[in-house]
Amino acid sequence: MTNGGPVQHGYPHLETVRAAVTALYKRLSYDTIHAFDTSVPPADVAFGDTDDLYLGTQRVARELVRHFRLPDARMIVGFREMEFAANVELAAGPEYFIELNDRFRTHRRDIGAALAHEVMHVYLHRLGLSFPGTRDNEILTDTATTYLGAGWLLLDAYREDASSSQKLGYLTPEEFGYVLAKRSLAFGEDPATWFTSAQAYTAYTKGLARAREDGRQPPLTAAGWAGRRRYAKDRRHAQEHARVVPRTAADGSAYAFTPDGRGPLRVSFPCPTCHQRIRVPVRGRVRARCALCRTVLECDT
Numbered sequence: 001m002t003n004g005g006p007v008q009h010g011y012p013h014l015e016t017v018r019a020a021v022t023a024l025y026k027r028l029s030y031d032t033i034h035a036f037d038t039s040v041p042p043a044d045v046a047f048g049d050t051d052d053l054y055l056g057t058q059r060v061a062r063e064l065v066r067h068f069r070l071p072d073a074r075m076i077v078g079f080r081e082m083e084f085a086a087n088v089e090l091a092a093g094p095e096y097f098i099e100l101n102d103r104f105r106t107h108r109r110d111i112g113a114a115l116a117h118e119v120m121h122v123y124l125h126r127l128g129l130s131f132p133g134t135r136d137n138e139i140l141t142d143t144a145t146t147y148l149g150a151g152w153l154l155l156d157a158y159r160e161d162a163s164s165s166q167k168l169g170y171l172t173p174e175e176f177g178y179v180l181a182k183r184s185l186a187f188g189e190d191p192a193t194w195f196t197s198a199q200a201y202t203a204y205t206k207g208l209a210r211a212r213e214d215g216r217q218p219p220l221t222a223a224g225w226a227g228r229r230r231y232a233k234d235r236r237h238a239q240e241h242a243r244v245v246p247r248t249a250a251d252g253s254a255y256a257f258t259p260d261g262r263g264p265l266r267v268s269f270p271c272p273t274c275h276q277r278i279r280v281p282v283r284g285r286v287r288a289r290c291a292l293c294r295t296v297l298e299c300d301t
Contacts, residue, residue, distance in 0.1 A: 007160055007167050009174060011210065013139050017175055018275040020131070020143035021182065025274045025292045027129045033293075037187045039149035040067050042194050045112035053079075053105060060112050061098070064119045067150060073122055077115070079105055085168050088118040090125045109196070113153040113168050120145040138170040146171075146179040152191045155180060155200045173200065177207020185211060186273055186293075214272040218255060221285075221298045228300070231255070235282060235301075239265055257282070267301055 025033060044063045047056050054077075061075040077098045085104075089097045098118045104111050120141050124130060129144075131137045145151040155176040157168045167173065180191060181204065195201040216222045218231035238257035255269040258279070265282040274293035280286050282301045289296050 007158070007165050008172050010172055011175055011178070013171060013175055014178070016131070016136050016139045017143050017171065017179060018270070020140040021147060021179070022275045022292070023129060023131075023140065024144055024147060025276070027127055030292070030294050033148075034187070035069075036067075036148040037189070039152060039183075039189060039191065039194075040064065040112075040116070045153065047108045047111055049108065051108070053108070056108070057100070057111055057115075061115050061119065064112070064115055064150060068119055068123045068148065070119070070123060070126070073126075075115070075119065075122075086114040086118050088121050090121060093122075093126075096122050107166075110153075110157040110166075110168065112150075113157040116145050116150040116153050117141060117169060120148075120150070135170065142169045142171045142176070143179050146176060147183050149183070151176060152180055152194055155203060156195050156197050158200045158203065159197050160199050173203035174206045174210070177204040178210050179207070180204055181208035181211035182273070184208070185215075214270075217269070217272070219267055219269060219280075219299045219301045220272070221300045223300075235265075235267075239282075271295055271297070 040063065045060050047060060057077045058075070061077055065071070065073050065075060072094050074095045075098055076095055077100060079100050079102050081102050082099065085101050087099045091097075098115065100111065100114055104114060124141060124144060129140070131140045142151065142154065145154060154169045154171075155173060157166065158173045158176070159166050169176065171179070184190060192201065192204065195204065216224060216227070218227045223231070235257060238259065255267055258266045258268060266279050267282050268277050268279040270276070271278055271290040271293060273295040274290060276290060276292040278288050278290055278297070280288050280299060280301060284301060286299045286301050287296060288299055
């Protein structure tokens with residue numbers, strides 16, 4: 001939890017974020033992912049200053065348990081002084097003990113954000129899905145929380161001005177915006193009207209622009225002129241020399257040509273929705289369908 005200190009910006013964890021989205025699709029399947037097509041509505045996690053602290057916290061926790069479809073899980077929430085925003089004890093269940101930072105006694109509108117991250121820890125624990133290392137595992141948790149419909153709360157908890165700052169989670173504001181935009185593009189849901197923080201809205205618009213760029217990389221037909229020219233040059237080089245030619249674009253997406261002695265040259269590239277790599281023959285206009293997220297892609301190979 002950043003509390004008054006500097007807030008990191010940009011996309012330093014983008015590779016791990018993309019790997020987390022792929023891992024979600026692989027572990028949950030397309031149908032399960034799309035069962036989360038509706039986000040947690042603001043009214044369900046609203047917390048007024050006059051609400052009882054403990055009863056209100058338990059109510060919000062129950063709503064998040066319901067959203068993540070954990071009907072047999074019970075969250076017991078308390079408050080104490082601590083360095084981090086929150087902590088959950090990952091036991092066998094069905095009861096899980098969550099501790100929230102004492103700061104939330106007076107910053108109640110952000111309790112939903114802190115609880116969303118901790119309830120997602122329980123969800124992933126039950127799935128048996130994790131990344132090695134604390135940092136990557138926390139990035140997975142932030143990404144899953146956001147992609148499955150509750151992470152807009154984490155982004156909305158970001159506030160920063162000349163004299164103070166607050167941010168929850170391990171992702172930067174722009175990375176939260178990126179994952180939220182990925183969800184928006186996949187499900188057709190616009191979260192823009194839910195933000196109470198102007199800085200959070202700005203981070204979302206930046207993340208949305210970055211997410212849209214994923215769908216404009218060659219060999220996709222939506223690629224820009226410069227990308228198409230670079231792609232044609234790399235393709236010609238691969239055809240002439242009959243060897244693997246990888247290319248990493250400025251935003252971290254990549255395509256690679258792979259010679260195939262039994263057939264045409266092939267190109268592999270990441271799906272702009274789930275980032276699973278797709279491999280298609282190089283033969284002009286091709287329509288590809290991602291086997292993982294079922295996205296249909298128009299390509300010019």
